[in-house]
Amino acid sequence: MKKVLFMFWCALLSMPFMGIKGGAYLFVGICVSYGVYVLLAHLFGKIKKPAIPVNTKLLSTAFIAFAFILPFLIKDYYTDVAILVCIYIILALGVNIVVGFSGLLHLGFAAFYGIGAYSNALLTTHFGLGFWSALPLTLLFTSMAGLLLAFPALRLKGDYLAIVTLGFGEIIRLVLNNWDSVTRGPNGISNIPSPFILGFEISNLMYYYYLVLGFVLIAAFIVKRVYHSRTGRAWLSIREDETAAEAMGINTRKYKFMALSFGAFWAGLAGALFASKMHFVSPESFSFMESVFVVCMIILGGLGSIPGVILGSLILVLLPEVLRDFQLYRMLALGVGLVLMMIFRPQGLIRKN
Amino acid sequence: MILEVRDLTKIFGGLKAIEEISFKVKRGIILSIIGPNGAGKTTLFNCLTGVLPSTKGHVLFEDEDITQRRPYEITEKGIARTFQNIRVFNSMTVLENVMIGQHSRSREGLLTAVLGTKKFQREEDEIRSKALEYLEFTGIQDYAATLAENLPYGDQKRLEIARALATEPELLLLDEPAAGMNPQETMALMELIKKIREWGKTVIIIEHDMKVVMGISDWIIVLDHGVKIAEGTPNEIQNNPYVIEAYLGKEEVDLLS
Numbered sequence: 122m123k124k125v126l127f128m129f130w131c132a133l134l135s136m137p138f139m140g141i142k143g144g145a146y147l148f149v150g151i152c153v154s155y156g157v158y159v160l161l162a163h164l165f166g167k168i169k170k171p172a173i174p175v176n177t178k179l180l181s182t183a184f185i186a187f188a189f190i191l192p193f194l195i196k197d198y199y200t201d202v203a204i205l206v207c208i209y210i211i212l213a214l215g216v217n218i219v220v221g222f223s224g225l226l227h228l229g230f231a232a233f234y235g236i237g238a239y240s241n242a243l244l245t246t247h248f249g250l251g252f253w254s255a256l257p258l259t260l261l262f263t264s265m266a267g268l269l270l271a272f273p274a275l276r277l278k279g280d281y282l283a284i285v286t287l288g289f290g291e292i293i294r295l296v297l298n299n300w301d302s303v304t305r306g307p308n309g310i311s312n313i314p315s316p317f318i319l320g321f322e323i324s325n326l327m328y329y330y331y332l333v334l335g336f337v338l339i340a341a342f343i344v345k346r347v348y349h350s351r352t353g354r355a356w357l358s359i360r361e362d363e364t365a366a367e368a369m370g371i372n373t374r375k376y377k378f379m380a381l382s383f384g385a386f387w388a389g390l391a392g393a394l395f396a397s398k399m400h401f402v403s404p405e406s407f408s409f410m411e412s413v414f415v416v417c418m419i420i421l422g423g424l425g426s427i428p429g430v431i432l433g434s435l436i437l438v439l440l441p442e443v444l445r446d447f448q449l450y451r452m453l454a455l456g457v458g459l460v461l462m463m464i465f466r467p468q469g470l471i472r473k474n
Numbered sequence: 475m476i477l478e479v480r481d482l483t484k485i486f487g488g489l490k491a492i493e494e495i496s497f498k499v500k501r502g503i504i505l506s507i508i509g510p511n512g513a514g515k516t517t518l519f520n521c522l523t524g525v526l527p528s529t530k531g532h533v534l535f536e537d538e539d540i541t542q543r544r545p546y547e548i549t550e551k552g553i554a555r556t557f558q559n560i561r562v563f564n565s566m567t568v569l570e571n572v573m574i575g576q577h578s579r580s581r582e583g584l585l586t587a588v589l590g591t592k593k594f595q596r597e598e599d600e601i602r603s604k605a606l607e608y609l610e611f612t613g614i615q616d617y618a619a620t621l622a623e624n625l626p627y628g629d630q631k632r633l634e635i636a637r638a639l640a641t642e643p644e645l646l647l648l649d650e651p652a653a654g655m656n657p658q659e660t661m662a663l664m665e666l667i668k669k670i671r672e673w674g675k676t677v678i679i680i681e682h683d684m685k686v687v688m689g690i691s692d693w694i695i696v697l698d699h700g701v702k703i704a705e706g707t708p709n710e711i712q713n714n715p716y717v718i719e720a721y722l723g724k725e726e727v728d729l730l731s
Contacts, residue, residue, distance in 0.1 A: 343588050350587030350594070351580055351601070354566075358574045361563035368523065368557075370549035370578030370641050383584070 127464060128152060134457065181428070188334055192327045200326045202442050204398060207333040208391050209434040211340050213418045214427070215387030218344065220416060221425035222353065223380040224360025226283040228412050229270075229290025233385040235297060235407030237263045237392020242310040242402045243303070252316030252397050256390075263389025267382035275377045278363075290412050297404040309403025313396050333394055340387055345427055347383075356380055357425075421462060423469025432470055475537075476501045476645055476676050477522075482531035484514075484521050491517040492700040494531070499645075499693075504671050505678045506687045508711075509697035510720060515680045516558055518697070519647050523555050524548045535645070550578045554643035556634040558650050558680075564623035568614060568633055571622050572605040575640025605640060612636040612666060628659040635666065646670060648679040652686050664690050688712070696720065 132148035192200045212234055219227045240262045244255035274285045297304045304310065315324045316332065323329050347353050355376045358366035367373050396402045414437065422433025437455075444454055462469070477499040484491045492514040499505055507515050520526040522533055524545040532541050540548055554575075563571050580601055586594040609615040612632045617625055622633060631651060638646055651667070652660045660683065667690055670677055681687050687694065687708070694711045696704040698720040704711060711717055 346588050346590060347584060350584075350598070351577060351582055352584055352587060354570060354574050355577060357566060357570075358563050361566065362561045364525065364545075365557065365561040365563065366574070367545040368525070368549060368555055369574050369637065370546050371574070372544070372546045379584070 125152075128155070131457065134453070177428075185338065192330050197326055200330050202438065204326070204330050204333050206435055206438045207330070207337045208394050208398070209415070209418065209438050210337050210431050211333075211394070212388055212391035213415050213422075213430045213434045214340050214344050215384040215391065216415045217384075217419045217425065217427070217430045218356070218387070219380050219384040221419050221430070222348065222356040222360060223377060225275075225377065225380065226279065226416075227286045227381075227384075228283050228409070228416065229286040229288070229293070230384070230388055230415055231407040231409065231411035232270075232290040232293035233263050233266060233388035234392045234395070234411065235293055235402075235404070236266050236385075237389030238396040238402045238406070239297060239304060239310070239392075240389070241393035241396040242313050245314050245397070246310055246312060252314065252393075256393055259393045260386055260389050263392070264382040264386045267385025268378060270385075271378045271381040275374060275381075287409065287412075290407075290409060294404050294407055294409075297407065304404070307404060309401055311401045313400045313402065315400070316397055329398060333398070336390060336394060340390070341427060341431070344387075348427065352376070352379065360425075417459060420469060421459065423471040426469065426471045429469050429471035475499065476535070477678075478534040478537075479522070480532045480534070482518070482521055482533065483529045484517055484526060485529045490700050492521070492697070495697070495700075495702050496531075497695055497702065497705060499676060499678065501644075501676055502671065502674060503676060503692040504667060504690050505676075506691040506694045507678065507680050507697060508682070508684075508687055508694060512699075513697040514700040515697055516649060517700075519555060519649055519680065522548075523553060523647065546578070549641050549643075552642070552644040553647065554638035554641045554645070555647040556631070556638050556649055556651065558653070560627075560630045560634060562622040562625075562630050562633050562637070564621070566622060567618065568609065568620050568622055568625065569602070569605055569618040571633055572608050572636050572640045573601050575608070575637040576601045576604060577641075579642050608636045608640045611639065611669075613662075628655050631655070631663075632666070635670075639670070643675065645676045645678065648677065648681075650680055650682065652681055652683045660686060 128148055128151040131151065132144040136144035191203060195203070212230070215233070216227065216230045219225050219230070237259055240259040241252070241255050244250045244258055245252065248255075250258075270286070270289050274282055274289070277285055298307055300306070315322050315329070317323065318332075323332055355366070355371045358369060358371060359373050359376060359380075363373055395406070418433035418437045419430050420433070421436060422431070423429030440455060440458075475498050479498075480496050481494045482496070483493055495514075495518065507518065509515055517526065521528040524540070524543050524547070528541060532539055534540070535548075535551055535553060538551070540551060540553075543551075563574065566574075580597050582594045582597050606615065606618065609618055612635055614625075614629050614632050614636065617629060617633075622630065625633060635646075635648065635651065638648075648667070652663055655663060664686055667677055667679065679687075679691075691708055694704075694706060694708055695702060696711060696714075696717050703716045703720060704714045706714065
């Protein structure tokens with residue numbers, strides 16, 4: 122019943138742009154394919170998922186190897202998209218620490234992303250620092266911003282925390298937009314230099330891709346290590362049951378602070394990479410939608426799962442590119458996709474354990 | 475004396491949940507706290523463990539005042555507890571649950587974890603092997619890799635005890651450990667609690683099952699309407715007129731006599 126209702130809903134949604142006829146076709150189409158599926162399942166017994174023992178180590182090695190040869194296989198335009206995917210993976214790994222591991226619903230992560238990007242932009246253009254000397258300062262600033270937000274926010278739980286962090290995200294965006302003398306307001310900051318390695322400018326897309334890929338690997342490695350440590354377990358226990366965590370001797374306040382500043386740290390790194398990739402930053406890149414987008418990534422991939430986060434970012438960045446020909450409908454497709462996920466696989470694509 | 479409570483009072487708005495309760499607990503005994511529903515037993519536990527701040531009075535653990543401490547500090551000092559409504563970490567494995575109990579007895583932080591130093595590895599191995607020991611002690615070692623939410627009810631209660639023991643407490647507070655258990659499970663639980671006492675730990679339990687209370691307690695405290703109305707050995711408590719009155723009501727007692 123749920124499934125039939127859902128098909129009907131899909132068809133209704135498609136009516137505005139496909140017409141009544143198109144919607145009806147879609148409805149019939151889905152009904153028929155579902156009918157065929159049921160029939161086949163009935164005839165051949167329950168269609169089982171293939172129980173192939175997954176060698177995760179081999180799989181991830183293959184994935185990394187593929188990522189390394191990728192730029193040789195695709196056009197420059199797609200290398201550009203791949204860089205964006207990598208930046209979002211770093212950002213999503215950061216959000217995952219806060220939302221996925223510690224269970225603090227944070228809807229203002231674009232703020233840390235923005236602080237990272239603007240720190241990098243200002244330090245390099247105003248103070249003439251290079252990318253590498255600006256990076257530690259940038260990371261310090263964003264981690265501090267994470268700590269500062271934690272003070273008022275961590276007195277709250279659940280929905281209330283979400284609202285406060287949402288507000289925080291908006292405050293940062295508005296400050297970036299209106300503090301003309303420093304951030305140049307909506308005009309943004311341009312001419313952000315590319316990073317140099319050993320006197321060699323990383324301006325070529327392919328080189329930049331390898332730089333960002335390197336950072337992704339480092340980030341994934343570090344986050345994975347921390348996840349399987351005492352600190353990671355403490356975060357998970359806070360997500361599961363805060364009262365019980367405290368009774369187990371975990372200083373929940375301290376670990377929430379740690380989660381927020383550690384998450385902000387990665388968002389800052391993503392921001393710095395974004396700024397030096399684009400050579401330009403403006404406040405509109407760090408809107409509320411950006412925060413929601415990243416939370417969607419980790420929910421789609423599977424909350425708390427590192428491979429899930431990577432897959433989620435991959436899908437959500439690639440999807441709009443793949444659907445570029447259907448400009449008008451891609452947000453709709455995204456929405457339908459997310460609703461589908463919530464109905465049929467609420468735990469995300471890759472589940473922990 | 476491992477624990478001393480002096481005039482402990484907790485007021486919620488206009489309701490005195492517990493009122494000027496004082497008692498002392500000898501080391502190495504099993505103490506039961508009984509009383510009708512709403513007598514303030516769980517509130518007392520929450521005040522002892524810092525989950526709720528007490529309004530007045532003092533709690534001394536090993537001669538140290540721990541009254542206004544945060545729960546995690548009290549756990550570090552050596553008091554562990556279980557909860558009346560099971561509060562295991564559902565989507566983590568049984569082993570991970572118990573490993574979290576070792577939190578305050580270990581210290582490696584972010585940096586050594588990232589670098590994967592020898593010291594970190596050694597501590598991690600130690601936490602794991604100790605956790606396995608506690609699982610074996612409570613008899614749920616076969617479930618080590620199971621998600622806690624998939625455990626049967628009785629074993630979830632055992633897991634809570636294993637997790638509390640993993641914090642290496644001197645004093646263990648169990649809030650209705652036998653609630654919802656069948657007679658066999660209850661018997662096994664009584665054995666387990668006795669084993670914990672033999673191990674040299676002090677245990678305070680809140681329990682409604684009188685067979686359990688009379689069977690294992692060395693000392694009993696009776697609460698009613700937030701006030702301590704009696705304390706003594708199981709024998710003394712069974713014959714105490716105030717206790718009979720609290721449980722059966724005044725009229726019934728009059729009728730009986």
